[in-house]
Amino acid sequence: MNPRILAATTGRILRQLRHDRRTIALLVVVPAVLLTLVYYMYADQPTPPGQPAVFDRVALVMLGFFPFIIMFLVTSIAMLRERTTGTLERLLTTPLGKVDLLFGYGIAFGLAGALQATVASVVAYWFFDLHTAGTSALVILIAAVNAVLAVALGLFCSAFARTEFQAVQFMPVVVAPQLLLCGLFVPRGQMAGWLQAISDVLPLSYAVEALQEVGAHAEPTGTMWRDVAIVAGAAVLALVLAAATLRRRSG
Amino acid sequence: MDDAIAVRDLVVDRGRRRVLDGISCTVRRGVVTGLLGPSGSGKTTLMRAVVGVQVIAGGSVTVLGRPAGSPALRRQVGYLTQAPSVYADLTVRENARYFAAIQGCGRAEADQAVADVGLAGAATQLVGTLSGGQRSRASLACALVGGPELVILDEPTVGQDPVLRADLWARFHEMAAAGTTLLVSSHVMDEAARCDRLLLIREGRLIADDTPDAVRAAAGVDDLDEAFLRLIRANEAGPTGDAGREAS
Numbered sequence: 187m188n189p190r191i192l193a194a195t196t197g198r199i200l201r202q203l204r205h206d207r208r209t210i211a212l213l214v215v216v217p218a219v220l221l222t223l224v225y226y227m228y229a230d231q232p233t234p235p236g237q238p239a240v241f242d243r244v245a246l247v248m249l250g251f252f253p254f255i256i257m258f259l260v261t262s263i264a265m266l267r268e269r270t271t272g273t274l275e276r277l278l279t280t281p282l283g284k285v286d287l288l289f290g291y292g293i294a295f296g297l298a299g300a301l302q303a304t305v306a307s308v309v310a311y312w313f314f315d316l317h318t319a320g321t322s323a324l325v326i327l328i329a330a331v332n333a334v335l336a337v338a339l340g341l342f343c344s345a346f347a348r349t350e351f352q353a354v355q356f357m358p359v360v361v362a363p364q365l366l367l368c369g370l371f372v373p374r375g376q377m378a379g380w381l382q383a384i385s386d387v388l389p390l391s392y393a394v395e396a397l398q399e400v401g402a403h404a405e406p407t408g409t410m411w412r413d414v415a416i417v418a419g420a421a422v423l424a425l426v427l428a429a430a431t432l433r434r435r436s437g
Numbered sequence: 438m439d440d441a442i443a444v445r446d447l448v449v450d451r452g453r454r455r456v457l458d459g460i461s462c463t464v465r466r467g468v469v470t471g472l473l474g475p476s477g478s479g480k481t482t483l484m485r486a487v488v489g490v491q492v493i494a495g496g497s498v499t500v501l502g503r504p505a506g507s508p509a510l511r512r513q514v515g516y517l518t519q520a521p522s523v524y525a526d527l528t529v530r531e532n533a534r535y536f537a538a539i540q541g542c543g544r545a546e547a548d549q550a551v552a553d554v555g556l557a558g559a560a561t562q563l564v565g566t567l568s569g570g571q572r573s574r575a576s577l578a579c580a581l582v583g584g585p586e587l588v589i590l591d592e593p594t595v596g597q598d599p600v601l602r603a604d605l606w607a608r609f610h611e612m613a614a615a616g617t618t619l620l621v622s623s624h625v626m627d628e629a630a631r632c633d634r635l636l637l638i639r640e641g642r643l644i645a646d647d648t649p650d651a652v653r654a655a656a657g658v659d660d661l662d663e664a665f666l667r668l669i670r671a672n673e674a675g676p677t678g679d680a681g682r683e684a685s
Contacts, residue, residue, distance in 0.1 A: 194538035202526045205563060272522030276579075279488045280539045281511045434506065435492045437451055 187285045195282070195290030199264070203298060209260075213298060217252040217306035221245060225314045238401060242317050245310050246401050247370045249325055250393050252306055253299030253333035255361055261295055261340030262353040269344065278434045287432070288425050292337050299333020300326060320400035324410070328400070331417050332393045338424035345431035364390035369398075389420035441466045441501055441587050441618035442487055448495035449482050449641075456482045458641040459496070464620055464634075469613050471632030472622040473665070479641045480622040481519055484589050487620065488516045501587060512540060515585035519592050521576035525565035529556050529575045532564060533582055540583035550582040551575075553608060555601060570596040577605075581612075588612070590621045594628065606631045626662040637665055644672045 203210065228241040237243070268274040277287060303326050310316040318325065339360055347353035367377070367385040374385050374395075385391045396413035400406070442464035449457040456479045464470045472480050485491035486498050489506020498505035501513055523532045529551055537547035551560050554574040559567060564575050577593050590609075594602045606628070609619050613633070621632065629635055630649050637645035637652075645652050645668050649661060656664035 190541070191539050194535055198524070198527070198531070198535045201531055202524060205526050205528075271525075272518045272520050273524060275490055276516060276518055276522045276536075277539070279490060279511060279514065279516045280536070281508075281541075282539050435490055437492045 187283055187289070188281070191282050191286045192289055192293075195286055196293045199290055199294035200297070202264075203294070213256060213302050214305045216256075217248075217302060218309040220252075221248065221306060221310055221314060224248065239317070241314065242401065244370065245314065245316050246318060246325065246397050247368070247394050249303060249306055249310060250329050250332050250390075250397050251365065253303050253329050254336045254364075254390060254393070255357070256302065256336075257295050257299045257333045258336040258340045258343075258361055259354070259357055260298075261291060261337045262344045262347065262356060263350060264295075265291065265341050265344035266347055266350060266353045274432075275436075278432070284429045284432045288338075288341055288428055291341055292334050292421070292425065295337045296330060296334040299336070300330035303329030303333070318401045319404045320402075320406065324400045324406055325397060328393060328396050328410075328414060328417075331414055331421070332390070335389055335393070335417055335421040335424065338421045338428060341428035342424050342431065345428070364388045367391065368394040370394060389417050392416040392420075439466060440464060440499075442620065443499040444483070444486070444496070445499075446496035447483070447486060447493060447498060449479075449486060449491060450494045451482065456641050457486070460638065460641070460643045461496075462636055462643055462646050464618060464636075466618050467613055467616050468633035469609050469619045469621060469631070470634045470636060471629050472620055472636045472638070473626065473629050474624065474638040476624055478638050480624075480638065481591055483638065484516075484591050484620065484622060488514055488589055512583075513586040515580040515583075515588045517577055517580040517588075517590040517593055519595075521564075521572045523564050523572065523576045523579055526563065528561050528563055529567070529578070530560040532575060533578050536579040537582045540585075542583040546584075547582055550578040553581065554578045555604060568596075570598070570601070573597070574601075574605075584617070586616075587618045588620070590619065592622055592624070594623065594625075602628075626665060629661045629665075637668065639669055639672070642672075644668055 224244055225241055228244065231240050233239045307322050307326055311322055343356045343360060344353060347356060367381060367388055368390045374382055374391065377385065392413040396410045399410035440463040444460055444462050447457050447460045448455070460483065472483065474480050482491060486493055487500060487505055489510065500510055503510055530548065533547040533551050534544055537543065551557060554577050556571060556574055556578060559571060564572055567575065573593070573596060580590065581588065594605055597605065609621065613619055632649065634648055635645060635652055636643060653659055653661060653664050656667040658664050658667065
């Protein structure tokens with residue numbers, strides 16, 4: 187790893203994003219619009235006794251979902267473009283290390299994910315009066331770690347797609363099972379044993395648990411930190427796997 | 438060590454097809470060597486082997502005294518891919534500055550590289566909005582930034598108007614005069630005459646390795662296009678067929 191090259195690469199990726207105003211607008215606006223829908227969907231639903239309001243429960247988890255879904259898609263396409271336009275091949279003939287490239291994406295899109303989560307949190311807390319026992323800063327932190335995980339998974343999956351059509355298809359494969367089994371729709375404890383076992387190995391389950399910890403406890407809990415560490419560890423593992431897909435020599 | 442590149446018995450397979458079939462050749466330092474041959478003859482594959490991104494099935498490629506693809510070479514070799522490999526969503530200047538930063542060069546060197554390919558006026562334009570010829574020059578600027586010792590250019594003049602083409606070739610010769618080694622591929626024979634030395638490949642085999650004048654003399658005609666045709670026919674007719682190696 188070379189700090190100068192890593193910084194140049196991170197800057198380059200952010201500059202590419204900056205030139206794409208429409209993407210930035212979508213990144214920022216879409217979560218707010220979806221939160222608005224969810225707010226009005228549940229506005230007239232009664233709150234179950236002794237439980238958080240349905241909107242609080244759903245919106246909190248959604249704040250973690252947005253960066254995960256969007257950064258996975260954005261990264262898979264961006265990395266696929268590097269592969270198909272020849273920029274990756276050129277980069278691999280230069281002193282740039284694989285880690286410089288992968289971490290550059292992790293940092294750049296991690297920041298974009300954090301920005302997205304911040305705007306969505308502002309909307310959720312200020313406009314829709316989202317209530318969590320813990321602080322919103324922890325919610326944004328967890329969302330940002332989630333974004334880095336999504337970037338790492340996107341970098342890895344892009345190696346298995348030859349076209350943008352294929353890359354987009356990896357979204358339901360990688361993201362949908364994690365959304366379904368993360369505990370939002372059915373609490374993990376109430377799932378059949380084999381579903382729980384699958385849920386246990388999916389990193390998003392831990393991100394959702396961490397968010398729920400912030401929702402229920404005023405102070406950060408040990409479980410929350412453990413969950414954040416698991417998500418971060420999964421991100422590192424995915425980055426290592428992604429590095430293994432980058433070959434300087436090809437056929 | 439007079440040779441910048443030494444290729445020995447290089448064999449490359451892509452899929453089931455043998456793309457390079459036992460090529461041996463050398464590229465001298467400080468001159469412009471043209472790599473010529475019809476489309477699909479293996480020019481790009483040979484260049485990829487030289488920059489060390491091609492998996493090879495046999496033989497060896499030595500570049501500036503080291504095996505091709507050695508980490509130390511990544512600062513010394515500039516590579517222009519055939520399709521322009523620059524970021525369409527960055528400006529020309531941003532592209533050049535990024536590749537300059539990777540090579541450890543500053544902004545001034547990046548801006549100089551952009552000016553050298555005649556794109557100073559379009560420096561702040563997004564690459565995606567450029568014409569095909571401008572885009573490939575933007576890509577060229579990124580390959581030349583930082584003044585690499587060896588420059589591998591895969592069809593750098595495709596889509597350029599005649600004036601710009603002449604300018605680019607003049608620039609290549611200036612670089613060679615300053616000590617840079619250039620390997621430039623083309624499938625246009627009129628560019629062959631501009632090279633100091635020529636490598637002609639066809640169907641994965643080397644059929645000439647000489648100066649343009651020696652190639653003309655060996656074939657007995659003045660026109661290089663015609664000379665290559667004769668060499669190819671002689672090569673196909675002959676049992677061992679290695680007119681080029683005999684000529685050199």
